[in-house]
Amino acid sequence: MRELRYVGTDAPRPDAADKAAGRAPYIHDLSRPGMLFGKIKFSEHASARIKHIDTSRAERLPGVRAVITGENTPELRIGFLRDNFALKKGRVRQFRDEVAAVAAIDPDIAAEAIELIRVEYEPLPAVFTPEEALAEGAPLVHERDADGRPVTTNLLGVQVHHESGDLAAGERASKHIVEGEFSTPLIQQACMGTAGCIAEMDVRGNLTIWAKTQIPFLAQKDFIRALEAMGLSGRNARVIVPTLGGAFGTGLDTHAYEHIAILLAHRTGRPVKVVYDRREEFANLSPRQSARTRVVQGCDAEGRLTFRRVEVLQDNGAYTSWGATYPTVMLIPATSLYKVQNVWFDAKLVYTNNTYAQAMRGYGNPEVTWPIECLLDELAEKVGMDPLELRLLNRNTPGEKTPMGLDITTCGLGECLEFAKKSLDWTNKRGKQKDKRRGLGVASLVHVGGSGRIYRSDGGGVILKLDDFGNVNVSYGGVEMGQGLHSALTLGVAEALGVLPEKVSINPTDTSTCPWDVGTHASRGAFIALNAATRAADKARKKIFALASEIYAAEAKKSLAAFQKKNPSYQPPAYDYAAAARADNLELEAGFLFPKGAPDEPWLKMEIGKVLRALHFRGAQGQMIIEEAFYEPPSTLPDWSKGVGNMSASYAYGVQAFEVEVDTETGNVKILKGVSAHDVGRVLNQQTLRGQVQGGLAQGIGYALYEEVKTHEGRVLNPSFTDYKIPTAHEMAFPVDIFFAETNDPAGPFGAKGVGEPGLVPTAPALANAIYDAIGVRIHDLPITPEKIVMALKNKKKG
């Protein structure tokens, strides 16, 4: 490999200036000629029969262009189980069910029209916890499945199960066993930019939709299906992704509001925009799925893990989205966080009349890492061993094949643990500051680092288009949603091609111009994009060198003549440039083409734009440099009934650790210092990576200490930032020691692994362990609020 010029530097992100200056166009800023504004009427019951919808007054309101309901539109099914509908007909199953929608000439009229729609309901029995839903004779959330077959239970058919080794033998081999039940709540992704789209149809029925999505191509598939259901077979759905103000999983599925915008656009013949305000976002967008997890694990007398049993119960809500596939990722920490044989895993998902849930950053991983890592500390206490030493003893190592069949090619877990130990002065401080109510805690993580195969194709493609000015235009089907993908892609393309980063620009993601990509999830964006981009760049270099070898001599001769004209006394060194300009001897570096080993003369270095122009305007047959590559990572789609399969091309490990001080009177937890250490394979961009790690940490702290979507009988009680608290600069005002282990993964582009999600995976247990070290109290249900700490201390006192 050539020496790296751009990869690993701290070059600023290409999108930073426009975002800071307010110029980046988010969906909220976009407008189309003749555009109408759509608004949705949501259910007023968690479970009810819709008896009648009276839309007459709304229809008569001046400025209203369409009022639609499930009765007067084609049925559009959504979700991977197709158990959800764009507009509900006859029955609502959750508070946020869409019962009607309007399109009007301005948002105020649309809002007024919504208020004029009268819906008569007949309330039906409802279930709000998995237990209620599984009880004998419980009312069914769905009476029939998507194929119309009668359903007899609220349990979902989706199941992930894993058994490896011999659990009973593991238990017998254990000196110590710990167990406990831990829960995680519904969490709002709290994107800065709320959800929204603009749907526009041409006269022939082709759709263009500007959508806040992470899955443009799967969305295209969903929308084409919707067009078919609307009688528009054979038409295309073009998905364009505007600047996104964060997604964190909200864009992993298509939404009812998008389908409603399509129906309204079709009905009115005008573009229709639907954008959620903050309250709608909180109440009507799928939050992170909650989970209750029971873990049992054991170790021998020396602290070596002997077995692990993980049982998960998830409240699916009324419909199914990707939150239901959390178990596929939960398997990773369950089977592969530390060396453990004899693993049993089972996850159950249950329909209820609560808001249906979605995935979020970490995708099931934090939910299971939470109990495993808390219980590791309990195990260490039983053994009488330092919890960090117990982790070091059981740490994963390169070359390992885990019970799930994951091939651990590179693994920096040991380095990360050692870093945390040193950074926090662990040996001197852990367990020794109880008088100051201070404590230290640590937790680790393993996550997919080389994409995660949950679909037939886990690939993605890149097109590189070079122009007459030496600009390199990059088209990739994945999504920049604030994580810094374009920063990595810019540097990676410049590096791989040999041009200046300033010359590289990334096209807006558009299904009509970009190659297919499965979606930006599983921390896969940079990993896939750069693997495709480096391959496309190799092809482009080969082509450039082959063609340039034919013109180089003539161009160099012209160049020399021009140079000599300016510098009459110049004598060129003896160098046979014509002979040196063989395709296999040409080099392209920092935007200049030259023969390898050529003397350092300016006229021998040809600016790439000049070369490209020479190829373009060459006699009768000009030539363009446009290359593509589609990269499919070397991984396998797991067999979910067995829970086995090497789903990623590499695995990311990491460690977080904290020193906290607990105020036992108010229950406040003050973080004195944090450590976030990650095996990233290779740093692609310092600034972006640190941003990802710090952002993940803040989100993890929110998850650990503050955040929870609270509901009562299915209704969201805190649909605003007044009562849904996320950390602010005040809460993050503590020193964070960041460390990157560069393990140079063979499958990674430039050796890099995915790093998008890991930053929040072990935060909650690391904090919980620190709190326990400080005050001897362990909270099992996130978030760990001051109130819970005070109540737990009171209960402990009572004994």
Next chain:
Amino acid sequence: MPFDYHRPATLEEAWRLAAADPEARFVAGGTDVMVRIREGKITPRALISLSRISDLARIAIGPTVVIGAGVRVAELERNASIRHALPVLSQAAALLGSTQIRNVATLGGNLCNASPCADLAPPLLVHDARARIATVSGAREIPLATFFVGPRASVLAPGEVLSAVVVDPPAPTARAVFLKQGRVRMDIALASLAVLLETDGQRCTRARVAAGSLGPCPMRLTETEAILTSGTLDDATLARARAAAESEVRPISDVRAGADYRRHLAGALLERAVRSLLNGAER
């Protein structure tokens, strides 16, 4: 929803506008009003802004401290005379909302909104502040303690304006502190407490305790005050005062916190406030 917006320059003009439209509402910084309008909780036909009435924005420090209702929270936080005369008020102001909110929110808005969690109420209550109310037919002054009558309800009749808050200068030995517990630093209080003590050696000669978010409106805790001044202020007295505070408050359970925790906080904050005053950490 659309509404008319008036910006009178005098109180007389404001009253005329208010009399002409009984559905109009006063607005100062708008940080409460606008939120409630956007949430659809109120739908006024017109807003009458008080922010151009310069009389309302004055601070006068003489024999008494007079703070106009239109004074911004940021001003309370930073103004050197306020910081000197009523440091506990500056302390509370600094903990209200965010920088942006403090730059527009006013003292009058905070009190007239009459939320149980109004952060500026407890510090003023411990200083026995009076509310100066201006009406078409003249002005009157009432103890701030009688100004609040329930959640989001004050004694103000329609058209009446809170013009200023008046505080007698505290005794030289008086020291006060404000403590606030939120879920994060920038939050509506789950519980807040202001405590003022005048001490004479080991004895506390005068005590004022006022609580926010611990009852239907900001309230004095008079039983707690009585215990604090009942004898030597030692650990035993403090423990009794703490118990009194916990039983005297009337917290509710809501989406922010449970009543039990709030009750606990009343005691915990009281003990912390008193100890910090006795240790001389606050003035």
